[in-house]
Amino acid sequence: MRLNQFLAAAGIASRRGADTLIAAGRVTVNGERCIDFHYRPTQRDYVKVDGKLVRQPASVYIALNKPAGFVCTRRDPHATDTIFDLLPGKFASLFYVGRLDAPTEGLLLLTNNGDFVQRMTHPRFAIEKEYDVTLDKPVAPELSRGLLRGVLLDGKRAHAVQVHQLSPVRLRVVLKQGINRQIRRMLEHFGFRVKRLKRIRIGDLKLHDLPVAKWRALTSGEVRKLTAGTNRPSQYRS
Numbered sequence: 001m002r003l004n005q006f007l008a009a010a011g012i013a014s015r016r017g018a019d020t021l022i023a024a025g026r027v028t029v030n031g032e033r034c035i036d037f038h039y040r041p042t043q044r045d046y047v048k049v050d051g052k053l054v055r056q057p058a059s060v061y062i063a064l065n066k067p068a069g070f071v072c073t074r075r076d077p078h079a080t081d082t083i084f085d086l087l088p089g090k091f092a093s094l095f096y097v098g099r100l101d102a103p104t105e106g107l108l109l110l111t112n113n114g115d116f117v118q119r120m121t122h123p124r125f126a127i128e129k130e131y132d133v134t135l136d137k138p139v140a141p142e143l144s145r146g147l148l149r150g151v152l153l154d155g156k157r158a159h160a161v162q163v164h165q166l167s168p169v170r171l172r173v174v175l176k177q178g179i180n181r182q183i184r185r186m187l188e189h190f191g192f193r194v195k196r197l198k199r200i201r202i203g204d205l206k207l208h209d210l211p212v213a214k215w216r217a218l219t220s221g222e223v224r225k226l227t228a229g230t231n232r233p234s235q236y237r238s
Helices: 003-009 015-023 114-121 143-149 182-189 220-228
Strands: 027-029 047-049 052-054 061-066 105-111 129-135 151-153 156-158 162-167 170-175 194-202 215-217
Touching: 003 015, 003 027, 003 047, 003 114, 015 027, 105 114, 114 220, 129 182, 143 162, 143 170, 143 182, 151 182, 156 182, 170 182, 182 194
Parallel strands: 105 194
Antiparallel strands: 027 047, 047 052, 061 105, 061 215, 129 170, 129 194, 151 156, 162 170
16 A cells, blocks of 8 residues: 555544655655655555654454445535444544445445555456346346447446346346446436445455444455455456
8 A cells, every 4th residue: 555545544644644744754664754655665664754653554354234325435524424424433544445326335345455445446457346226117128238238438338247137127237347336327328217226246245144334344264355356467358
């Protein structure tokens, strides 16, 4: 993780506050002042702020079953409910791993490990995300083919990699992309409105029976399985 993320994860300051500390020359790495915002400390580095050693925090990984209506942000003057309202105060500095928009429910990962966030969200790793989708009207026969073929969003070809019909108005859709509001916008293109959208899987990790608005810590085995697929970048291309 970058130096500002390292300081934020250690509880020294927010990322913006960490940028201020770095710019002011108050941060040293191995005894040398470091003003490189992109520097990535390793476990062998000694990072200090105002001469005080900053210890690398133990990695934390949690899964949250996000309810509809909650926003993925720490502070938003226009939002009354954020995901951090659902978590203990000790998790206030965690990063969320991929955003879910306010109406979308389901599996959300949070961590203090910036490298984990990068591995789970960078397009070159193409981590699968599976969604349960309820539509406003029965599925048209050509809809699945259209979702697999894709549409143009934000200058990119946005498409699903798997589509399974569960009922006349329900689909399971698997993505390997992370375009903003991708499923909703793709379906709008084909004349459908999403009534309910729930993420049920990220990589090999499934939501299962985690209650709505509750969280749990991931096991070390779950973390290993999630990151195992990122050791070699996917050959998938959008």
